[in-house]
Amino acid sequence: MMSTSVLILLVLTTLGLLFGFILAFANKKFAIEVNPLIHIVEDVLPKGQCGACGYAGCMAYAEAVVMNPDVPPNLCIPGKEPVAKAVAEMTGKVAAAVEPRIAQVCCAGVTGKAVKNYEYHGVEDCVAANLLFGGPKTCSYGCLGLGTCVKKCPFGAMTMSEEGLPVIDPEKCTGCGVCETVCPKKVIAMMPLGAHVRVNCKSKDKGAVARKACSAACIACTLCMRECPHGAIKMENNLAVVDAHVCIEKCTDAKCLAKCPTKAIRPAVLGIVPGTESQEAVEKACSSCAKASTPTA
């Protein structure tokens, strides 16, 4: 009896000490020096883990920006200017300005305006609906309105309106671009902050076809293009495209808005459900936008 308990103590103590020493030795022998700066940089990053920087999360970017001299300090889009400055200061790099950007839903096809081919009663997910003949809407470019982007937004900046289009909260949107990536229709675009107008449509169909599918579609009539004195609007594949940088720099009065027959060109004011605002609301929003047009960057 006595000998067994002694044996237990002996064996367990020996094994414990042995493993302990092996681990202690290995800890010294295989020690890795982690640059403490990585953790400090990671603390500054917003931790949305959105991946807009092109790395697999904030930790990976912090490691890359500290260890690799070629990685610029301004890749964090949600963090905007302050984060870029802080990261640049810590890593001793020169920060180029981060262009603030914001998500825009380029579709005005609310219920009643966009024609539907069928009623969809499947899974509440745009990717799933897209598998079924590209979704219920006749316009194959339009927003499906099932809110995959709303669910995926890492900053909770999106909500679904009753009209069936996502609304972006400009206060919360950091411009990380997760919604742009998950949208199966690619109807969400990232736009530089400060532009006066945006094209609220993605339809590349010819005018007549686009109009038949949706009364709010861009029919590529080129009126806006001819109206814009700065040449900021161009026609590409039957769709008006606004060069946001020209629009920010040169435009003061946004004349194109009044010309658009289908109201596909809208003021780039967020928080309004696209396609539902009345003409007065648009004009009001437009004048305020023109006044507050100094880019916030």
Added chain:
Amino acid sequence: MAEYFTLFMGAVIVNNFVLTRFLGLCIFFGVSKNLNASVGMGMAVTSVMTISSGLAWIVYNYILHPFGLTFLTTVVFVVLIASFVQLLEMIIRKHAPTLYNLWGIYLVLIATNCIVLAVPLLNAESNFTFTKSIVHAIGSGAGFALAIILMASLREKLQYADVPKSLQGLGIAFILAGMLALAFFGFSGMIPL
């Protein structure tokens, strides 16, 4: 040779550790959300299980058994596996950073997992030889990998299914695991262990 083959296949399919013995369910549910992660987990578990079975066999047959301390097996194996996994993690981290990025997070999860402990314990209980222990461990690891990869593939498909709200997430995963287990139950008795 045939004996080893039966032992291996028995461990993979008939006595699958996850689906017929219900061991290692924590990692089975935790890491089976995505296929890539489950492949990594399966490989990490297989390798850790194989090496720790070998080490456990040595400790059991040269220390515990000769001294008549077989009742200490569980305690000693827990300590052995935990320290071995720690050691392995340090070595991989230093010498194979790529592998560490792939496996690193799973190694910590494995350190105190029942499935890794169960295999050496079963080996000791069945008085397997060294080769048999290793074959049994590889088979069990492969069985675990098979189960978790099947589960991950199913759960990835399940993302697009219309699951009733009350069953979303883990609820439907448990039902799915039950069905898989039922399917594997069909193999029982084909190869007696």
